[in-house]
Each structure stands twice: as structure tokens, then as C-alpha cells.
Amino acid sequence: MTSPAPSPLAYVPFVSVENMMRLVNAIGVEPFIAELAGFIEEDFKRWPEFDKTPRVASHSAEGVIELMPTADAENYGFKYVNGHPGNMREGYQTVTAFGVLSSVANGYPLLLTEMTVLTALRTAATSALVARYLAPQNSEVMAMIGNGAQCEFQALAFRALLGVNRLRLYDIDPEATRKARRNLTAQGFEVVSCRSGEEAVEGAQIITTCTADKQFATILTDNMVGAGQHINAIGGDCPGKTELHRDILLRSDIFVEYPEQTRIEGEIQQLAPDHPVTELWQVMRGEAAGRRDDKQITLFDSVGFAIEDFSALRFVHAKVQGTDYAQRLDMLADPDDPRDLFGMLERSRS
Amino acid sequence: MTSPAPSPLAYVPFVSVENMMRLVNAIGVEPFIAELAGFIEEDFKRWPEFDKTPRVASHSAEGVIELMPTADAENYGFKYVNGHPGNMREGYQTVTAFGVLSSVANGYPLLLTEMTVLTALRTAATSALVARYLAPQNSEVMAMIGNGAQCEFQALAFRALLGVNRLRLYDIDPEATRKARRNLTAQGFEVVSCRSGEEAVEGAQIITTCTADKQFATILTDNMVGAGQHINAIGGDCPGKTELHRDILLRSDIFVEYPEQTRIEGEIQQLAPDHPVTELWQVMRGEAAGRRDDKQITLFDSVGFAIEDFSALRFVHAKVQGTDYAQRLDMLADPDDPRDLFGMLERSRS
Known part of the structure; x- marks a missing residue:
């Protein structure tokens, strides 16, 4: 048997830093911010619909790593963000971030994106x-x-x-x-x-x-x-x-x-x-x-707050669908028979 | 000014499903599991060193999306995993997963990997x-x-x-x-x-x-x-x-x-x-x-439990370093001057 190519279900759209910058520059920084503010306002206005939890923080002597999840009835989103005040001395960023938007209905990620630039916006x-x-x-x-x-x-x-x-x-x-x-x-x-x-x-x-x-x-x-x-x-x-x-x-x-x-x-x-x-x-x-x-x-x-990141993920997802700002990332296993994960592994050998 | 190429700091090694299967098949499923079990045993034996929290779950009528973080003094890891019993009817997997291993010292991700196959292992x-x-x-x-x-x-x-x-x-x-x-x-x-x-x-x-x-x-x-x-x-x-x-x-x-x-x-x-x-x-x-x-x-x-995923992330990270099992993902913004994120955005236009 030959190894079948992953189905479209297995791919997660990924927006790199370079593509985020291309997207922002193509739209223009001010129009991007103005339109994004509209998404944020829309989500604030339906605040009670969100599943809200305080961020989940892991502290160390050097800094903190946080996960910030939230969800509405349709989408789930989270951001990973660190804060390390001493990083600049070593040539690293104090804060870096990335995030994921998913479908609540089936749990599949719909978007993985850089969020260092996006968080600033x-x-x-x-x-x-x-x-x-x-x-x-x-x-x-x-x-x-x-x-x-x-x-x-x-x-x-x-x-x-x-x-x-x-x-x-x-x-x-x-x-x-x-x-x-x-x-x-x-x-x-x-x-x-x-x-x-x-x-x-x-x-x-x-x-x-x-x-x-x-x-x-x-x-x-x-x-x-x-x-x-x-x-x-x-x-x-x-x-x-x-x-x-x-x-x-x-x-x-x-x-x-x-x-x-x-x-x-x-x-x-x-x-x-x-x-x-x-x-x-x-x-x-x-x-x-x-x-x-x-x-x-x-x-x-x-x-x-996590809902602002959710709005940003939702906005970027809307903007990159069907464009080349998103690469396809082979991040989800998708066996032809979901019960036959091992068979998929075996067939990939050929 | 020209747009400088991202520095090596900006790249996160990514192991796709295809590369995970290549890695597992190259090592062999049984040796892979045996060696991974050694990593898990090592981490169980130093259990008190870990920062442990129950998973962070977001429940809906259709299923659950969870984040499972843990950390020791050196590394932070988390897994994203969903569970949607009805997915098989729609041709989707019941469970999919991916994970990240990071440096506690500076908060930077060291590895992003598929974890559907890895979780099974x-x-x-x-x-x-x-x-x-x-x-x-x-x-x-x-x-x-x-x-x-x-x-x-x-x-x-x-x-x-x-x-x-x-x-x-x-x-x-x-x-x-x-x-x-x-x-x-x-x-x-x-x-x-x-x-x-x-x-x-x-x-x-x-x-x-x-x-x-x-x-x-x-x-x-x-x-x-x-x-x-x-x-x-x-x-x-x-x-x-x-x-x-x-x-x-x-x-x-x-x-x-x-x-x-x-x-x-x-x-x-x-x-x-x-x-x-x-x-x-x-x-x-x-x-x-x-x-x-x-x-x-x-x-x-x-x-x-999250520590088993942490061991698996640590194991894969050790195996893929310096190999072509990991692609380089441009996921972290890395301006030459960390205070000048906007300048990086501007320079990327040219």
C-alpha cells in the first residue's frame, strides 16, 4: 500500500511572522487596527457569551509563561505568551506570543499564528x-x-x-x-x-x-x-x-x-x-x-484579556482564508480509518 | 533599509505528522516506545520537581478542548488536545493533539510538534x-x-x-x-x-x-x-x-x-x-x-497526565535536534532592536 497524502482535514493554516507583517502592510497599520477594533468591540458587546477563565501562569525566577484560553459557542482560542524582563540583555524579546483558533464543534485547530506582532496591534x-x-x-x-x-x-x-x-x-x-x-x-x-x-x-x-x-x-x-x-x-x-x-x-x-x-x-x-x-x-x-x-x-x-486575543485570532482567520498569507501545516494526524492510527503509521513506511 | 532575514532565534523547530511517522519508523515502534518509557520513568522519579496543575478544560455540548501544562526548572511543556466523540461520524478524529516545549529561562518555544501519534505512543x-x-x-x-x-x-x-x-x-x-x-x-x-x-x-x-x-x-x-x-x-x-x-x-x-x-x-x-x-x-x-x-x-x-506529555516532548526534542525531522517555523518576531517592533514591520515592506 502507498502512503496516502494527508487529507485537507489534516492541515492547519499557519501565519508566520513574515506573513503577518505582509498582511498588516498590505492592509495598512491604521486600517488594520481600526478594523480589528471593530472585532474587539463586537466581542466586548457579547461578553456574557464567553467562557472566561483567568490566565494559567507558570512562574519561575526568570519570568512567566502563560496560556490564555477563552471560547464562545463557535470558536475556542488561546494565546501562549511569555514575559521575561531579562531577555533583552541576551538578545531575546521580553515578550513573544503565538495563538490558536479552533472549532468548538469538532475541536480541530482552524488557525495557528504568530502573535507577537498581533498582540501589539x-x-x-x-x-x-x-x-x-x-x-x-x-x-x-x-x-x-x-x-x-x-x-x-x-x-x-x-x-x-x-x-x-x-x-x-x-x-x-x-x-x-x-x-x-x-x-x-x-x-x-x-x-x-x-x-x-x-x-x-x-x-x-x-x-x-x-x-x-x-x-x-x-x-x-x-x-x-x-x-x-x-x-x-x-x-x-x-x-x-x-x-x-x-x-x-x-x-x-x-x-x-x-x-x-x-x-x-x-x-x-x-x-x-x-x-x-x-x-x-x-x-x-x-x-x-x-x-x-x-x-x-x-x-x-x-x-x-483573552477575549481581545480571541477577537484578533478571529480577525486574522477571516483575513487569511483562501490567501497565501497562510501556509498549510501538517499538524493533525488524519488516518483514512480513525480507528487505524497504527495502520497509517505502517503505511507511511512505504 | 532592506528586510533582514529572521535570526535563528526567531525559528521554532516543528515536527509534522509526516516527520513524526518518519522518526518513529526510523527508530522502530518498539524501540521508540522503550526509549520513551525510559524518559517517562525518569520524570516520574523526580515527580516533586514538577509544577503540576489539573488540565484546563473548555467543555461544550459536542466535546472538550483541553490544555495540559507542566514545568520543571528547565523546561515548560503543554499539550492541546480535544475529545469529540461524534467526530468519527463526520470523518474527523475523535482526538487530535499538538504540543510545545519551551525554555523556562527565556520563555521561547524550543519545539512545536504533532501529538496525535505521539500521545498514542x-x-x-x-x-x-x-x-x-x-x-x-x-x-x-x-x-x-x-x-x-x-x-x-x-x-x-x-x-x-x-x-x-x-x-x-x-x-x-x-x-x-x-x-x-x-x-x-x-x-x-x-x-x-x-x-x-x-x-x-x-x-x-x-x-x-x-x-x-x-x-x-x-x-x-x-x-x-x-x-x-x-x-x-x-x-x-x-x-x-x-x-x-x-x-x-x-x-x-x-x-x-x-x-x-x-x-x-x-x-x-x-x-x-x-x-x-x-x-x-x-x-x-x-x-x-x-x-x-x-x-x-x-x-x-x-x-x-501532563508529565507524560512533557517526557514525550523532551524525548522528541532530543531526537530531532540537528536532523531534518524538524522544519524551521518562523513563529517568533525577532526585531534587531527589541524595542523597535514597529521598525521591523516598516522595514519588512521593502
Whole structure:
């Protein structure tokens, strides 16, 4: 007997880093983010339909490896993501990620994709989507404190969804600010490099904090935040890692993705476990208020939730079907007779 | 600027189904299982070193999708596996699986591999390894009730590790028995096809039950099991799915992988939650007794634990390094400057 070629059922579409970048560049970064934000908003609006669990984390002295699963009635998705602050010293990325989207009906993977680039895009898309509900009307100026890998994606997302085109950058490492300024000026932004966080927040309607590697840092002190501002706090995203002074939290209305996770990982780990927060899905459904007036300080305490990755997987799956952005990966055994796995192995010898 | 080729750090070795079958056939199924059993035994003997969590399951009306993670100080591994009893009707496999082995030190995946074939091999290797501690000395005859996809692998494992060469097969579907008999006769086994479970167990020192799709079935009734036999119970492996009559359990000394999981998924879900069981890792370390005398009925209540998959990932990783059994998969973004993910995206346009 000859070894039969695997049936189409045995192949899993795979999107490599190179193909993800081709896809993003073909669509354009801003349209990609805008369309992805639409998928995320759609999924937030049907939040109760999801099977939600906190991420499954494996901690070591060097870092953490996490699995982030979620599912609706049709699809199951999970992301693998690591966080190793010391990696940069060795020439490795601090964070890398990949993910899988599957069919709930038969359990077969429908998509395997890189998610390092995709996570940067979904994090930015979520931030800007949330800011549409919380930032002051007609925001024009955004302060960006922390100018690392996420910075440019945040800027492009806020321009795509809110029209923000003026940026005030600050990072403790001037080289990071130079990198971000170079990239963002080339994208047509009006960019001011600042010498301090205090200088960066001057005149900004939106403050994005996006620093890394800090243990209970205070990127924003209480005096830096004024009435009416929206704070988009990205960097405080694991136990022991926060960016904002506690007093700011006490003056703000706090909006979160999934309280069970944010209370462990977000800025609000500094507060009492029953401190009131508003869930974003309720805001998007019109069941809770977003920004109510122009004096209110709003805070998005972003930690990143599995449903955002699910939306991103769903979006990429929709985009790559029937294109050459996906390679076919022979990842699933598919014997002609499912009971005869051994026979398949034997026949493959010839 | 030109788009630089990804550095070696960005590539993840991937073992496809085809390459897994090439690898298994190049080594030979029995030597593969025997060597893999050595890896599993090694990991059982250092059981306390592992970070252990029950599997993370997402249930639906049609089936279940599970993630099974574990880690030691050096490596992290997880398996994705589904179980969808209705899949065969649609031409899909009931169970498919893939897995990842990573470095704990930096979180980077070291291996992505198919695990449908590999799981069949590790399940058989574990059964035979356990039987070396529990089955009667000089066992020659094994009854096999349930002749589906796992049957041949079990038989080869018991020959490789215990020298068992005589098999008595029974399945409610005679077609399954014909398939297994054809495959196993070709492998040089002495095979008897039986018309009932009662007939199959006659004269057998070892009874392997490996049926599927049953809700609290009774594959073995109490009168079928005699003094001195070893029962290798594979099929009772999820809540509501068991194969043995409760009275057999009460007469047996019961050995399990991980009590926290087995009490939910195994045969012992029929017993009180404090019914005494022995952990296999303690037997392998010589800290608990295995078989004590030739009258004792021993029962391996197998459900499959993450550490067995970890051993299998470790084994395959050792075998494929530097060979063409692994393809290089461009799955991890690797910008020259880790802070400049956006710059990498931009440069890839040219």
C-alpha cells in the first residue's frame, strides 16, 4: 500500500511572522487596527457569551509563561505568551506570543499564528477603542510615557480611531524616545520630545503610560494629572508591577476589562479588593456610563484579556482564508480509518 | 533599509505528522516506545520537581478542548488536545493533539510538534512501564478489550517492555477486532479473536481495557477478574466515563498518576474521595510497594497526565535536534532592536 497524502482535514493554516507583517502592510497599520477594533468591540458587546477563565501562569525566577484560553459557542482560542524582563540583555524579546483558533464543534485547530506582532496591534486597538468611550471629545494631544515596542502602535491606533495627531514623548532612556520620534515623524505625527513626564503631560487630553520592567514604579504622580484627562495605563499588568501613584486611582473613575484578573494584575492591585470599577463591556453595551462630564478623570487600567486575543485570532482567520498569507501545516494526524492510527503509521513506511 | 532575514532565534523547530511517522519508523515502534518509557520513568522519579496543575478544560455540548501544562526548572511543556466523540461520524478524529516545549529561562518555544501519534505512543509506553512494576512476573498473555486506535500501540509496548507476545482480542465491533488482528499478526503476535470479554480474559495475566464513547459502561464485571491479575484500565478517562464495575475496584490495589486528577476522571470517580490509592511515582522511587504477592489484583487507573506529555516532548526534542525531522517555523518576531517592533514591520515592506 502507498502512503496516502494527508487529507485537507489534516492541515492547519499557519501565519508566520513574515506573513503577518505582509498582511498588516498590505492592509495598512491604521486600517488594520481600526478594523480589528471593530472585532474587539463586537466581542466586548457579547461578553456574557464567553467562557472566561483567568490566565494559567507558570512562574519561575526568570519570568512567566502563560496560556490564555477563552471560547464562545463557535470558536475556542488561546494565546501562549511569555514575559521575561531579562531577555533583552541576551538578545531575546521580553515578550513573544503565538495563538490558536479552533472549532468548538469538532475541536480541530482552524488557525495557528504568530502573535507577537498581533498582540501589539490588539493592545493598541483595545486602548483606542476604550478611549472612544472615555477620552474627552475632540482630544488632540496625547502624552506617551514609555517609548518602547508598544509606543508607535498606540499612537497609530489613537490617530485611526480618535484623530489624535499630536504626541508628547518621554522615556527615561532618551534612545527609546529618539527611536519612537523617528518612526512617528515618518508616519506624519507632530512629535515633541520631552525631558520629563511632567513636561510630557502638559496640555495633553490623553496620557498613555507604557513602561516596562518596573516594580511598583510611579510614572505618574498625583500632581501630574488634571481634571478631565483620560489615562490609558498599559504598563501595570502583573502582580507587583504598577505605574500610577495610588492617589491618582482614588481621584479617577476606573474602567477595566475583567475585574477578577485586573484586581490581581492591574493598577488597582494597590486598592481594596472591593474598590468600585466599571466593566468596559457594560459601557460598550450602554449599560454603564463612560465619560459623564469634562471634569472627570477616567482611567483605563489595561492588563490585556483573552477575549481581545480571541477577537484578533478571529480577525486574522477571516483575513487569511483562501490567501497565501497562510501556509498549510501538517499538524493533525488524519488516518483514512480513525480507528487505524497504527495502520497509517505502517503505511507511511512505504 | 532592506528586510533582514529572521535570526535563528526567531525559528521554532516543528515536527509534522509526516516527520513524526518518519522518526518513529526510523527508530522502530518498539524501540521508540522503550526509549520513551525510559524518559517517562525518569520524570516520574523526580515527580516533586514538577509544577503540576489539573488540565484546563473548555467543555461544550459536542466535546472538550483541553490544555495540559507542566514545568520543571528547565523546561515548560503543554499539550492541546480535544475529545469529540461524534467526530468519527463526520470523518474527523475523535482526538487530535499538538504540543510545545519551551525554555523556562527565556520563555521561547524550543519545539512545536504533532501529538496525535505521539500521545498514542506515550500512553502505551506509560501503561507498559507501570505494568513492569505491577503485572505478575513472566506475564505471557494479555486480554485486550477495545480494539480501536490505541490497541496496537499497547500491544507493542507490552512486548517491548515485558515480552508479552500472546493477545486475546475483543471489541463489540468485530470490524475493529479484525483490523487489530490484521495489524498485530503482521507484527508477529500470536492473536486470538474472542466473541466476548469473558472469553478474552481467560488465562490472561494482564487485562487491558481500552474502549471509547461509553457512559459508565461495564466492560469488566466482577466475576471476570481473578486473583493475581493486573488490570490496565485506559478508557475511563473523563467525568462520567468508566469501564470497570465498582466491585472490581473494591477488590483491587489501585495505582494512579495524579490523585487530584484521577479522582475526577478515572475509574475511582465511582469510589469515595478518600479511598486509598498509591501514587506511581512513589512506587518507581521505591517509596511505596508495587505488586506484593501473586494473589493481589493490581489496577492501573490510567487517565494520562501532563508529565507524560512533557517526557514525550523532551524525548522528541532530543531526537530531532540537528536532523531534518524538524522544519524551521518562523513563529517568533525577532526585531534587531527589541524595542523597535514597529521598525521591523516598516522595514519588512521593502
